[in-house]
Amino acid sequence: MLVGIPSVVYGLWGVLVLVPLVRDVLAPLADRTLGQHLPLFAAQNASGYSVLAGGAVLAVMVFPLIVSVVDEVLRAVPREMREALLSLGATRWETAKCVVRRRGLPGIVAAVVLGFSRAFGETLAVLMVVGNVPRIPGSLFDPAYPLPALIANNYGEMMSVPLYESALMGAALLLLLVVLAFNIVARLVILRLGKGAAA
Amino acid sequence: MKRITRRKLEQAVFVWLMRLSVAAAAAILGLILWTITARGLPALSWEMLTQPPKGGFYLGGGGGILNAIAGSLALAVGATALAALAAVPLVFYLHVYAGRSRMGDWLRLALDVMWGIPSIVYGAFGFALMVMLGLRASLLAGIITLAFVVVPIIARTFDEVVVLAPRELKAATFAMGATRMEYMGVLLRQTLPGLVTALLLAFGRGIGDAASVLFTAGYTDAMPSGLLRPVASLPLAIFFQLATPFPEVQARAYASALVLTVIILLISVLAQWSLTRLGRHVIR
Numbered sequence: 060m061l062v063g064i065p066s067v068v069y070g071l072w073g074v075l076v077l078v079p080l081v082r083d084v085l086a087p088l089a090d091r092t093l094g095q096h097l098p099l100f101a102a103q104n105a106s107g108y109s110v111l112a113g114g115a116v117l118a119v120m121v122f123p124l125i126v127s128v129v130d131e132v133l134r135a136v137p138r139e140m141r142e143a144l145l146s147l148g149a150t151r152w153e154t155a156k157c158v159v160r161r162r163g164l165p166g167i168v169a170a171v172v173l174g175f176s177r178a179f180g181e182t183l184a185v186l187m188v189v190g191n192v193p194r195i196p197g198s199l200f201d202p203a204y205p206l207p208a209l210i211a212n213n214y215g216e217m218m219s220v221p222l223y224e225s226a227l228m229g230a231a232l233l234l235l236l237v238v239l240a241f242n243i244v245a246r247l248v249i250l251r252l253g254k255g256a257a258a
Numbered sequence: 259m260k261r262i263t264r265r266k267l268e269q270a271v272f273v274w275l276m277r278l279s280v281a282a283a284a285a286i287l288g289l290i291l292w293t294i295t296a297r298g299l300p301a302l303s304w305e306m307l308t309q310p311p312k313g314g315f316y317l318g319g320g321g322g323i324l325n326a327i328a329g330s331l332a333l334a335v336g337a338t339a340l341a342a343l344a345a346v347p348l349v350f351y352l353h354v355y356a357g358r359s360r361m362g363d364w365l366r367l368a369l370d371v372m373w374g375i376p377s378i379v380y381g382a383f384g385f386a387l388m389v390m391l392g393l394r395a396s397l398l399a400g401i402i403t404l405a406f407v408v409v410p411i412i413a414r415t416f417d418e419v420v421v422l423a424p425r426e427l428k429a430a431t432f433a434m435g436a437t438r439m440e441y442m443g444v445l446l447r448q449t450l451p452g453l454v455t456a457l458l459l460a461f462g463r464g465i466g467d468a469a470s471v472l473f474t475a476g477y478t479d480a481m482p483s484g485l486l487r488p489v490a491s492l493p494l495a496i497f498f499q500l501a502t503p504f505p506e507v508q509a510r511a512y513a514s515a516l517v518l519t520v521i522i523l524l525i526s527v528l529a530q531w532s533l534t535r536l537g538r539h540v541i542r
Contacts, residue, residue: 064290064522065466067493071500071515072290075297119286126283152269173374180376183468183497207378207469231382235375242374246367 066120070187073116078188081112112188113205117181121174128173128249132166133159135252166252169245176241180207180234206234291519298516301509307517323514325478329489330518332397333475334464337404338412338457344405345412346453353420354438354445366417372410378469380407385473397489400475407470408460415459419452420445451536458529462522468493492518 136158144154159167186208210230307324348365356362384403393399423445431441446453468491476488477498492514499511 065468065493065518067466067468067496068290068294068515068519071496071511072293074500075293075512076289119290122283150265150269152272153265176374177376180374180378183493187497187500207376210378210382228382228386231379235379238375238379239371242371243367246370250363250367 066181066184067187069116069120070184072119073112073184073188077112077115078108081109081115108188113185116184116188117178120181120184121178124177125170125174128170129163129167132170132249132252133163135166136162162252165248169248172241172245176238176245179241180238206230210234294512294515294519297509298512298514301506301513302516303513323492323495323510323517326490326492326495326514327517329397329475330465330492332489333400333404333471333491334461336397336401337408337464338461340401340405341408341412341460342457345409345416345456348413349416349420350442350445352417353423354442366414369410369414369417373414376469377407377467378472381470381473384470388474395474395476395488397475397487400471400489400491403470403474404464404467407467408464411460411463412456415456416449416453419449419456423448451533454532454536455529458525458532462525465525466493466518466522468497492521 140158140162141154144157145151149157185205210227307327352362352365380403384399384406387402388395388399427444427448428441431444436444471491472494475491477490477494478488496511496514496518499507499514502508
């Protein structure tokens with residue numbers, strides 16, 4: 060069910076729940092404890108619109124995708140393998156552990172890669188919670204400016220400035236290349252696994 | 259400690275960890291639905307559902323989001339129809355004419371990869387296409403772009419169903435002297451529920467997708483009035499309403515999100531229902 064919910068709704072949920080949570084609870088807490096020593100956790104005047112909130116929204120969005128791909132991968136594991144292990148006296152957990160380690164691991168990695176590329180290209184949900192400040196974020200609680208958000212925010216103005224369109228298309232190209240590369244590799248791994256199961 | 263006790267303990271620990279993660283997933287789904295409902299329901303009114311925005315809507319004025327609801331439906335229906343026009347013959351060709359070929363494997367890989375391309379890239383591509391064709395931001399441009407987004411969804415989902423069609427069906431049809439063309443009709447009858455599910459899935463994705471229609475369909479407060487005029491869409495309506503500093507307007511964004519979520523949930527229920535209802539003629 061989580062897969063079908065549109066990304067704007069996730070974004071809205073992020074604005075309503077995650078951003079205040081980060082601003083009021085997590086940021087002061089992290090600043091007091093870890094922020095004194097590690098710049099990664101520094102959070103002065105955190106608005107809540109941050110890398111952390113964006114990441115959390117993406118995590119919620121991506122995990123159903125990962126679940127369904129891993130499900131598909133584990134279903135390709137031959138049943139005999141499970142039966143053989145059980146007949147050797149393994150507990151159910153040990154069976155799961157061995158099956159996952161031997162047969163499922165590449166598939167699980169592929170699923171995570173697919174999830175990563177989905178998160179990489181997600182636009183609106185991130186755009187709503189990440190803050191959109193064009194500066195390299197130094198801490199988890201700083202705002203950031205991801206690629207898809209950059210494209211979405213600047214598209215309207217690009218006709219008025221020369222080279223602007225090319226720059227944005229360049230951003231789109233970079234995005235496309237990264238996502239394509241990840242997707243092709245992950246899909247090939249999954250395809251390979253499926254064939255192995257059939258043979 | 260005895261070894262068997264240790265092994266059983268390990269199992270118990272991990273089973274509980276797994277249960278915990280299932281509970282976390284369910285809790286998050288519940289939290290999202292609850293938040294949207296709790297914040298959206300108070301702002302939802304009949305006026306919102308049945309009227310386009312009036313003057314000063316984004317300052318807290320009267321009116322509703324009918325323009326966005328109608329626009330989103332038009333976009334999603336148009337895109338699904340257009341994409342089905344391309345995807346359905348493709349799948350039939352794969353199964354009836356191409357058989358188990360190398361090309362089929364490559365095509366499936368390509369479709370899977372297309373499925374993963376972010377919709378903002380489709381949006382940028384659609385915009386470039388629009389400029390090339392001399393189109394303005396319009397319903398038509400939005401439909402075309404959205405169709406690109408949903409083609410892989412329809413094709414791959416439908417493909418998965420057609421694969422499951424029994425081989426005897428093909429043998430029996432050809433044994434009666436039918437041509438491949440006629441076999442397609444038989445196959446369609448067998449896989450109809452799957453096709454409907456694929457279309458509904460694509461429709462759901464289409465209605466919720468915002469990034470691809472952002473530049474191509476435009477946005478307007480008027481009702482959709484023609485293929486070459488800009489249209490509003492629900493996700494963008496939510497986005498714009500949330501961007502205003504007025505709490506009343508933001509509350510409307512929550513209500514719009516509730517409307518969108520309800521539409522999507524209705525679609526998934528409908529998909530389930532169509533699977534059983536249309537399955538009467540299916541040979542199992």
